[in-house]
Amino acid sequence: MKQTAVVICPGRGSYSRDELGYLARYHTDKRELLDAVDDYRRQRDQVTVTDLDALPRFSPNQHGVGENASALIYACALADYADIDRDQFEIVAVTGNSMGWYLALAAASALEQASAIALVNTMGSMMQEGLIGGQLVYPVVDAEWRPNPAAKTALFEQIGQVNRLSGCEAYLSIDLGGLVVIGANVAGIEALKATLPPVQDIYPMQLAKHAAFHTPLLRGVKERAREQFQAELFGRPQLPLIDGRGHIWQPWATDTAALYDYTLGHQVVEPFNFSAAIEVAIKEFAPDRLILLGPGSGLGAPIGQELVKQHWLGLEDKQGFKERQERDPFLLAMGLEAQRKRVVSGQWRD
Template identity: 45%
Template structure:
């Protein structure tokens, strides 16, 4: 029987929350990789991931901090990737959202598993090195997942007026970033929206020039020698595809700790390229959580992919035979995991 082709998506910050507490314990207890990750953190005087994941209670002040959230999310996603049933599924491309790019590097084989964790762990710390500022999520899509072009133009104009920059393009949503005062002023300039903008607690002005300190720290401590060519195509936050026999590893390092940190991350473009260029039988969203599923569904709907043109059609398809398989959702996990 021919294998089904899949594009793998690695999640970023904001995907390990109270419902995900214990994710590693439930799905990956006893993993040698997890033991290695814990040993690396112990050597650096950091709490073990198993200790954090197996805590009696989710503590936002702890679990949502960058130096905790980043390695936890990476470990969950990387382990999920290793659980894919390779006898039945062929990975034809890998991409990620924001911090998920570091996990995507490891899943695609552009860096080793050891170096992938070292990068994610270090960037969890580095992500806290930035000028003052934060992020907010602007929901532009209505209940039908459609974005009114006039609304999109109004949001763009409001952001430009107060000095807020696009941070992540996320289907029918736009994550913006900038100084706190600019984010405070943004709400007064925005056009009518399906819901008010949501400030992201504990997030810095990611994917903007305000993250220069983070980029500088990354370049100083995470060497280009760790990088090689990906073993499967790797789609970055511009929609560029890095291929095995075409990749300059130094350029990949430069993108990872330059543009990827300091400029807007276009997850919409990445997913558009993933669908149009690789035409997978399914899209697999690694855990933890499944919050990125809505954005992926919005991209699919906007493209009319597989004749999915509305949210209701997407939902019906998901009930019958999921095209988007979220490993953070137990029923769907069983479709692709060993």
């Protein structure tokens, strides 16, 4: 009997140093997909994803910039999606974090391949040209991933105080499990870094080469994107899609004009609630597994934090999540070799 699965697409930052060579390791057989991405980029005098993946060492200034990172992640994730053993898993819904929404659209066939490549590559380039502001990450859970409402309240009070400073703008960007991602202009970023209490010698952590995604600071990007892409590119998804509000776009009930408006409207300038997407995924679809596409597995912790928050499968804390993952993993990250084998090789086939 097949197991049901909700597929989760990664966002920016998932192709890092450890992922260099990901396409060469796993996807030399995906020439049609990779050639389509490479040809699109050659026509625009951009380095191909195949060449980027084959470089001898990782370079943040090459692999991390928007126009390159977005295309690399698209190629890796969609190739991983093709590798899911359909005899073992019935995919019941697709979602993604931030840029992963564009990948989810492609995986669910709401965008044809050529349109998906163009959207991902163009949005990545737009975000990088004259980088607008940045993003900071800050935790709102304790060390065992249990929600800390007081920390969340204090964080938003501090954001409010920063917004009262001259020249500062700061907004909620992404609700990311036990983390809050803040999008701000340069002055806002510096003020928050100077005033937020340090946590674990890591936070507040600024994300390298990230713009103030999902905030009003990207109004200009939204307008340019809507000039370049038309609603006719969007079709009805072949699978249910869960967006960054937790809304489900059903195959036979999707207004494609509304899907376009959300994707190149609300989704660009309003907060992306990845936590809500995961909550809806587990509660509405009750899947046997969650499958996180590669590259990387950085979303594993935020997903685990949301599962703990919802007490899903009786999970109460980080240790419980880790023990469950070791014993019988509910979350399968294709960027982790051992879990990847379970998704591709059919080890759970009944």
